[in-house]
Amino acid sequence: MRRLLLLLLLVLPVRAEDIPPGQRLSGFETMGAEAQAMQRDDFANPAMLSVREGEALWSAAPAEGGPSCQSCHGGPATMRGVAARYPAFETRQGAAVDLAGRIRLCQQDRQGVAPAARESGALLALEALVALQSRGLPLAPPGDARLDAALARGRALYTTRFGQLDLACIHCHDRNRGKSLGGTIIPQGHPTGYPLFRMEWQATGSLHRRLRNCMAGVRAEPFPPGAPEMIDLELYLKHRAAGMMMDAPAVRP
Amino acid sequence: MATASVLIQRGHHRKGDIVTLKAIIAHPMETGYRRTEQGAVIARNIIRRFTCHYDGVEVFACDLFPAIAANPLIAFTTVATRTGPVTFTWTGDNGFHHAETATLTVMD
Numbered sequence: 001m002r003r004l005l006l007l008l009l010l011v012l013p014v015r016a017e018d019i020p021p022g023q024r025l026s027g028f029e030t031m032g033a034e035a036q037a038m039q040r041d042d043f044a045n046p047a048m049l050s051v052r053e054g055e056a057l058w059s060a061a062p063a064e065g066g067p068s069c070q071s072c073h074g075g076p077a078t079m080r081g082v083a084a085r086y087p088a089f090e091t092r093q094g095a096a097v098d099l100a101g102r103i104r105l106c107q108q109d110r111q112g113v114a115p116a117a118r119e120s121g122a123l124l125a126l127e128a129l130v131a132l133q134s135r136g137l138p139l140a141p142p143g144d145a146r147l148d149a150a151l152a153r154g155r156a157l158y159t160t161r162f163g164q165l166d167l168a169c170i171h172c173h174d175r176n177r178g179k180s181l182g183g184t185i186i187p188q189g190h191p192t193g194y195p196l197f198r199m200e201w202q203a204t205g206s207l208h209r210r211l212r213n214c215m216a217g218v219r220a221e222p223f224p225p226g227a228p229e230m231i232d233l234e235l236y237l238k239h240r241a242a243g244m245m246m247d248a249p250a251v252r253p
Numbered sequence: 254m255a256t257a258s259v260l261i262q263r264g265h266h267r268k269g270d271i272v273t274l275k276a277i278i279a280h281p282m283e284t285g286y287r288r289t290e291q292g293a294v295i296a297r298n299i300i301r302r303f304t305c306h307y308d309g310v311e312v313f314a315c316d317l318f319p320a321i322a323a324n325p326l327i328a329f330t331t332v333a334t335r336t337g338p339v340t341f342t343w344t345g346d347n348g349f350h351h352a353e354t355a356t357l358t359v360m361d
Contacts, residue, residue: 043258048258049277052258202322202324
């Protein structure tokens with residue numbers, strides 16, 4: 001029996017920093033009642049304007065003559081569950097790609113157009129439309145062994161001190177979660193609702209933009225949107241939040 | 254082309270009923286007070302006026318100012334008279350103009 005216990009201790013991963021599953025809270029649960037009401041009402045949620053724009057883009061064929069999203073995939077409803085499982089391994093790239101990167105690859109390879117710029121309104125609109133189809137579904141990052149290296153790099157980034165303030169993600173979002181930072185509650189950092197409308201931005205933005213905010217906040221030079229480091233970090237964050245319900249496109253203060 | 258949504262309170266409206274109307278539009282509402290990282294002023298780009306016509310009559314209008322947030326949502330009420338078109342119009346800087354039309358149905 002003692003030998004069995006010892007074996008179990010050796011086999012079970014020791015992840016002392018992780019938030020216990022029962023204590024995980026999304027940004028929706030920790031924000032104020034007014035912002036929650038704004039998100040619950042699809043009419044008042046400004047991110048739904050991006051979705052509307054995405055619907056128009058989805059069915060529009062590019063001027064260059066390539067197919068529209070609609071002509072290959074069918075209606076946007078066929079994208080149910082897709083956003084919940086990104087970033088995923090892309091065989092031809094031999095690397096992990098995020099949802100925005102996947103859309104850009106489609107634009108380049110299938111539609112034969114120049115891919116929409118990262119953080120552009122058009123890319124966020126398509127991403128918001130695809131993410132909406134996974135609303136209410138649990139985040140389900142793939143257990144793909146080819147992603148293990150990227151996941152390990154993401155976890156390392158999450159626990160590595162950055163910038164002039166010399167802080168790692170883990171210091172705020174795990175160890176000091178729920179406490180106050182200059183009048184705001186430190187969220188746990190679960191990416192359940194991206195792309196989302198952030199009132200501070202007065203715009204819809206991606207997870208990479210939000211990560212950029214955090215990096216600038218600790219006075220580090222942020223990685224550019226779509227950089228491999230951003231995707232590694234996103235992959236780790238999605239694993240950390242695995243099973244949590246998606247609420248994209250969300251509203252956050 | 255801007256993206257906008259309009260909503261007329263659902264239900265069976267009778268003549269004399271008070272009906273809630275809502276309108277939201279995608280617009281940056283750039284204040285004109287911000288600067289780029291290089292220090293150049295970002296030109297003001299706001300919606301200046303919103304009007305609503307119901308059955309040809311102006312039932313609501315308002316001026317908008319730089320302090321109003323991006324993607325303004327405007328909600329107001331009107332009294333149902335008869336079935337007719339409701340036209341929502343936004344006009345603003347740089348020749349911005351957008352209109353949406355919906356129908357308010359009144360039961361007899």
